[in-house]
Amino acid sequence: MKAPVSWIRELVDLPAEVTTEVLTDRLTALGLKLEGIHAAGAEIRGPLVIGKVLTKEPEPQKNGKTINWCSVDVGDANGTGEPQGIVCGAHNFEPGDLVVVILPGGALPGGFEISARKTYGHVSAGMICSVRELGIGDDHDGILVLPPDAGAPGDDVFGLLGLDEEVIEFEINPDRAYALSLRGVAREAALGFGVPYADPAVRELPAPDGKAWEVVVDDPAGCPVFAARLVSGFDPAAPTPDVIKQRIEQAGMRSISLAVDITNYVMLELGQPIHGYDADKVAGALGVRRAHEGETLTTLDDTVRTLASEDLVITDDSGPIGLAGVMGGATTEMSATTTRILVEAAHWDAVSMFRTGRRHKLTSEAGKRNERGVDPLLPGIAADRVVELLVEHGGATAEPGYTLVGSAPQRSSITIATDLPARLSGIEISAMTTVENLRAIGATVTEREAGTIEVLPPTWRPDLNDPYDLVEEVVRIVGYDQVPSVLPRRATGRGLTRTQRLRRRVGRTLAGAGLVEVVSFPFVGEATFDKLGLVADDPLRTTVGLANPLSSEEPAYTTTLLPGLLEAAGRNLGRGAPGVALFETGTVAFPADNGPAPIYGVHTRPSVAELEKLDEALPLQPQHLAVVLAGERRRTGWWGAGSDAAWSDALAVVRRLAGELGVTIEVASANRMPWHPGRCAVVSIAGVQVGHAGELHPTVCRAYGLPARSAAVELDLDALMAAATDVAPGPSFSTMPLAKEDVALVVDAAVTVAAVEAALREGAGDLLETVRLFDVYTGEQIGAGKKSLAFALRFRAPDRTLTEAETGAARDAAVARAAELTGAVQR
């Protein structure tokens, strides 16, 4: 909402010391937030004065143009009192006309500095201005010619043109629709400074007689009040008075014609949208009804709109002639020949207006007000004000008759305890202040039993329905700055939950392992999965789709965190990083397909079973953890050669994390895109798969611009954390001497280390403390298709020093079991 300061001051008598800044501070504190203070002439630097054209000599030029060499009387504004010589390209003026002159040293909007300069063989000392050059209009057909009584040559024109007029732009919250009018803004200003306020909506109205025009309202719920008035003899050529034009433009609307400008002016003044019809184009009675599904209407913006059965329309004998409350129709539009004007001002159901506006993607100044709720007492008042202005400025005659269908809906009053504002704000607010402040906003307050009042909100405040709504009104007038600062003392929380603590632990562990966390968007599309090389029926392709995605390429919520990480890895490498190690934890989603989520009422709490239904309708949303390692992992330096990320780094991350959480994981070979079919591990906990780790498939590396051998992990973090050790049992360990035995076992290449290790462990018995693979050898010495695994076995007894015989026996038993289970042969 843009409100010119002079208009506000016209409606409310503010003390002189209230500057615009003081005014906006106070209004912001009351809830009308300042967006900005604009002045049309803010970019203009004078001298900008009235000039009287003394002579005008047309001089044809070689380029075909004719310029005018003028002498202009600018009074003493040029310091000499002599006429000013100015070259002007426009022709729409004659000697004797008053024009606007900017003199050398001034500047026009856009940083256009004015100086005396040589042009077309003259020294042109200044410029005669058009409205466009002044930044106050679009008209560039000629220069601005002022009325003969505008003033004397040399007079400053800032005030005359409204260039010094400050316009305040407010951000109006949805509950303060009344402030989408000068009536409302001025009311707040009066409230803010405790000065009297003369409501411009107070008018003497004729008694309704239904004779202005026949109106039939079929849907009183959608249109509770409809007012109509008629004028005739209107002069369609009459110009819009400057003050109306300026104010409309300052408010951010365009001046169109006197009749349209007046309806807009009154809307800005009072907040009531008004529509004017060319009465000669309206056939028969006006009707208000819901549209027939599929009916069409061409609106004023020359758009053919197909209507829905919920849309409210205004009709005449020809059918719909307007989209009620939102936009008029083209067939009855006022034009340059309109002399009879039918004025409509109606009160509409706000919800219906909102739906129609949304359905037709139509935002209009009228719709904006109607969908937020307008004072239902305004229609007749606004129509009367429009008639008054049409008569005053357009030479029209008010036809007798005033049609008013319906009446303002009854409001119920609100009972409120007088101490509620004090209790909810924490400010000491007396019962008297509560009553006074509610009266100040226009409410009717009746005292009931002790400590209780009954409040009838003013008609322009449809937002006030509950006691708490009234509290806000009382408190904002007392001042939010009066709210004391007191810490609540009763919070007795139990700290972070175990899951929250574990999640932090996971993040710290991964960062400690040299990984950098990434936060990426969860939107994916088929192309994303193609890039990952997923087969057509891969379960990861079954996504939760978005009905209104930002990009049609990515219309779904992701089932995997890898795409975002892979993109980020590619971005880092593309920006010159020699290597990158990234991780992300986040939500992925899998459709539940349990039908729609219910919509419950809001007056009671849904039952436990009903709440469960809500959750059942939601997708499964596990937390995942993903890692991508690409390029240099350990740096090459003076200490020696580094190494690039490999499949084993991915598993190292998994094991480190599992170790940190105290989770025992199993690792087995797997074949799963986007991983390398021979270098992918499936990770399980107690036999249940929780994710994969390993080297990425070469096609995936290429697709994302990553070096070959890049590695990745994706795990179900929820499952991992659920398996975390809850209470770790205290370890007991022996301090007896350690006995060492190393063995080298030859097995088939296909036999896994895990299998051999498990066999050794099983065979060695209780004396075995640790077993660790320390070397793998393949080569001629052991033959093709074989590998030699070197294990370090470490034995210790809880109570004694082991003898060589005992250790040897345990070692032999271990080797024997390995031979039995894996075909291992000791070298």
Added chain:
Amino acid sequence: MSGPNTDYDPVEVAAVSPAELEAARDAALAAIAAAADLEQLKAVRTEHAGDRSALALANREIGALPPQARKEAGQRVGQARGAVSKALTARQEVLEAEHEARILVEEAVDVTLPTDAEPVGARHPLTTGAELIADIFVAMGWEVAEGPVIEAEWLNFDALNLGPDHPARTMQDTFWTEPADHHVVLRTHTSPVQARTMLTRTPPIYVVCPGRVFRTDEYDATHSPMFHQVEGLAIDEGISMAHLKGTLDHFASQMFGEGITTRFRPSYFPFTEPSAEVDLVCFVCRGVDSDQCRTCRGEGWIEWGGCGIVNPRVLQACGVDSERYSGFAFGMGIDRTLMFRHGLEDLRTLFEGDVRFTTAFGSEL
């Protein structure tokens, strides 16, 4: 080796003369002093204190001396040998110390050599920032509540007094999941977590809800379809705006520094009534000479978030007795908070995944 000799010939055996002994001792001491390194000292030891040395031989003869000469000779020889031995030990220590000192000098390294063999990791400031906020509240006895990102429409809107035709639903354009008539959305705020908390717990309730939220905003330097919020909810007997102010003032000073407080401006949110916008004293200029301040752009205040007293309609929908309890709620953007706390120019840096961005935050957050 000569053993004790009881059957000796006094003619053949004579004690080393004092002069000879003295000469041998002096020669030994001189050689010891002259030994330049441990190698030379080892040779000196063999020559002057070894089995074949003059002093060792003199010592060996003592046993063959007549008893009356033995004591005197023994004393002389013993003193000489003692002096040599002592000198050897002393010299040994000196040379060893010199040796070690030299080795240490030789082993000196350039300590400015890089040591960055291992990669450096970091957590994202959005994560650590949310944890910092959570910790501030946990320290006050609050708890951290969480909920699903993909949420039922009823919980995201209706339960929070945003009815199907509420204009606020256009203020926050929503991602709907398919099919759209299944009433499931990507949550537009973390408020449904508050609703869930009220629906499943009994007051007193003091929870903060940090989390990821979505709106259909085109992605640019200041807008993102995905961002992060933290909301707080307190439901208790006698809760007022004063408690809200106290809580936010405490939060502000913990997050931005001692003395940073908040101010309230009337505003509108469907789930609160009365409602307020929260501004923060600019933590850079602190309202002094704000005209020059790039953080608050001359305002002296920074818009931080929204808050208010929980609308009784919300309490009603969530099964809280609004006669007995009142509550306050607040919410602000974590991304936005980080942007002005750290002077970030472009929101997109948070989501690009450039490691240079993330590692720059170190452990400050």
